[in-house]
Amino acid sequence: MANTPQARKRIRRNDRRAEINTNRVSRIRTFLKKVEGALAGGDKDAAVAALKEAQPELARGVARGVLHKNTAARKMSRLTKRVAAL
Template sequence: MANHKSAEKRDRQSKVRRLRNRMSKSTMKTAIRQVEEAIVSGSEEQAKAALQAAIPVIYKTATKGTVHKNTAARKVSRLTKRVNKMQPLA
């Protein structure tokens, strides 16, 4: 438990930040899950649309500091690669 006024404030701020980070990370994971479900279903157009919706969400999570920017870039890269593999070779 916090014994000082400043420590109590720090505790309150930590709780608020933790909830905000958790919400942001959850939103990112949902966007990623939607892309993966579209890939599994085999719908190329749906996968592309889900990817286009997920990319800004992932980068926004990194911008806010919830995840590292390299982690966000890696996730986007891997999702993009999986969506691109769906396309038949012409």
């Protein structure tokens, strides 16, 4: 249990940040699912459009520190390859 005021504040702050970061990751996953759905449906135009929307979201996740740079690059690369293969 936190005993110092600083430690108590840190717990409050960590809880707030965790909630914000959870929402950010969830938003990114939603954009990725849109691309996956378009790929599954075989709709190239929708997949390209969804991919264009997902790219800045992934970059924003990296900038905000919720995703590792290489993770975002790997996801982008794999999705781009799959869209191009349609």
